[in-house]
Amino acid sequence: MYGAFLALCAVPALRVAADETCSVEYEQGKRGFKAISLNPLLYTPISHRPDWHWKQLLRSRGIDADKVSQYEEAWVGLLFAEAEEAITGCSIQGGRYWDLVLDLRKLYDLARGSAKSSLVQRLASAFRISAIYARESLPENLRLSVCTPAVCDADQVIRTIYPEFTRVFMGARPERMLGNATFRDVVDGDEVLRWDAFDIDFAIVGVDRCGTTSLRKNLEMHPDIVFKSDREDLLLSHTAARRLLPTRAQVDQHNAEWHAAKAAKWKRTGHEPRRAPPLVGMANPLLFPSALARDKMAAMPRLKLIVVLCDPVGRFEKLFMLRHYCHDDLRAAQKRFMAHADRDGTEVCYRSTSAIVTERKGYWQMISMAPHLATLAQRFSGRIFFLHQDELRDMPRSTFDSLVGFLGLPPFPEDANFRRYNSVGGHRTDLCSNASLVSALKELLEHEYVMQEQLLRIWGKSVHVRTTRCDWIDKVNTTYCPNENGQPVAC
Known part of the structure; x- marks a missing residue:
């Protein structure tokens, strides 16, 4: 006592x-x-x-x-x-x-x-x-x-x-x-703490609506790659969005979630990675235009970035379709990934994609890619990988093997089956029925095309970036869209 x-x-x-x-x-x-x-x-x-x-x-x-x-x-x-x-x-x-x-x-x-x-x-x-x-x-x-x-x-x-x-x-x-x-x-x-206290080896940072979901889901099949979750990582865009330095609690939570994701993947797949430890990836396609997010990623010396490019006209059309296109049956369109899930029908919508030109002040600057891509290429030279969406469609095996090679990993297993996600085939809007509108948009987006050509040329790629989905509209198939439970199903 x-x-x-x-x-x-x-x-x-x-x-x-x-x-x-x-x-x-x-x-x-x-x-x-x-x-x-x-x-x-x-x-x-x-x-x-x-x-x-x-x-x-x-x-x-x-x-x-x-x-x-x-x-x-x-x-x-x-x-x-x-x-x-x-x-x-x-x-x-x-x-x-x-x-x-x-x-x-x-x-x-x-x-x-x-x-x-x-x-x-x-x-x-x-x-x-x-x-x-x-x-x-x-x-x-x-x-x-x-x-x-x-x-x-x-x-x-x-x-x-x-x-x-x-x-x-x-x-x-x-x-x-x-x-x-x-x-x-x-x-x-x-x-x-410093930003490099986070256990992150690479990040898919953009460009949104260009195939980033396909990148993430297919890369996650590699036995030496772990993503924290099957959703976009909100660490730099929400959790620590305004922070100039992260808190220890934020770092510890992120790293603990990664360890849990690693254990869950081993249990799910039944095989351990071919390297130890596996590479940790994060994905958020809206990080590329954020100056503060770029500063944070630059402060992580080992972090490598992945950026997928796509046809500017097709991207503009898809963003317009999701947010601004008038659908006769909004709920049906949302189920087919033809409209954004949080639209409630009260916002202003347009019956024609001509609004992309006539209503430019509403959303034009928000979805520009070129200035941010130039900054990324310059600031992350030597640790950034650019690819084009066409590569994911036309030569997925060689593209993904090159990508994991950039990350320092061996090729994918022979039985890997690369899918495309969130791709809606056929006529999504009336754009491809209006050749003059397509031509006008290509002219307005000339600076976007030039920037993509310059970047891909530097990376030794010969993708033809001046074609739009309207040039091969009949060949675009509906692929896989996520349902409410996050599992891939046919759209």
Whole structure:
């Protein structure tokens, strides 16, 4: 009994000792740790920050701030580079980097009566925001990045180091403002890591509606390749879409899901990969136009990219068919993959594909490929594989064997059966019945054709990119579409 009592007493004593170790090491290297802290860890458009802030940052990097808008890549690149430099500097300092989020409204609720007015006045002054007259006027949270010694854990950072950063808006003794609460009640902390902490070897990043589903499903047949799931990977487009650095929790979850996918594949197929460990793939056909996603992938040195190209006219028609074409029976069209699953019939639709030209402002810029393809080719030179959709249709075996060779893997097993998915044959719209419209679209998309020809020429391919599906409309067969359970069935 006495031994158990001593053990219980030792727990808080150990915690106090650990807190002291964290505090002592932080005080010893405080100058270096503080110099690295307070960098942004989430992407925000330029319009979300005051003019003086982003103009000063851009000009410090030699960028003409007056010529930069929130839609340009310079701002994205600047924020991403600062985050990368910060975590590198923290590592050199021998520390860990933290993303700390303060719930300002909860802090306001916990503050003692006389401290509430002081808090809002200090916040308005410290962050140059307009006067705050009510709780609802407060920002929901305040996010700070902090570099600390490696020995500190999240609780220690919040209890012993974070209060120092709040004095500017909570006074010299910030704990007094909390009353009986502590900072642990109002602050959440996550360690952040580098992007290369993710176990990802290659990614199918685009182009959407050009055969990316066929790429993913057929590559997954290879015994040395594992995808995390049978769906598009949302890691870079949703889960960590705005993050400039990922949290350890995000990294750990992704890597754990990959290990589970590997075990599930071995159980399903009955054979282990011919190499150890297998390559980990991710697929999201909408990553290629995202500047921030490209920055993240570039920060993963071993990551290789796969991009499938296709006829621009056919792609435009398919996107129009899915989102904007009027179907007499929408539900039947959705079952045949002739309309997007989330359309409810209330959106504006058009009876003819001539709207692709006449209504260009509605969606034209959103589906342009050429500028993004040029950036990808330049930035990922040596670790990117371009192919054309025609190769998947006309010579699947040699195409997929070349592709896995690029990934450093042996060819597919002899019994591999390569299928095409999400392909709807015949006349999808009225486009192929209007030769003049097809000609007009090809002229409008000339820059897209030129870019594809240049890329394929660099990669030593001789695919004829100037033909459209209308040139061989009678040869296009309906292939395989996913049903509600995700299994391939005839459309």
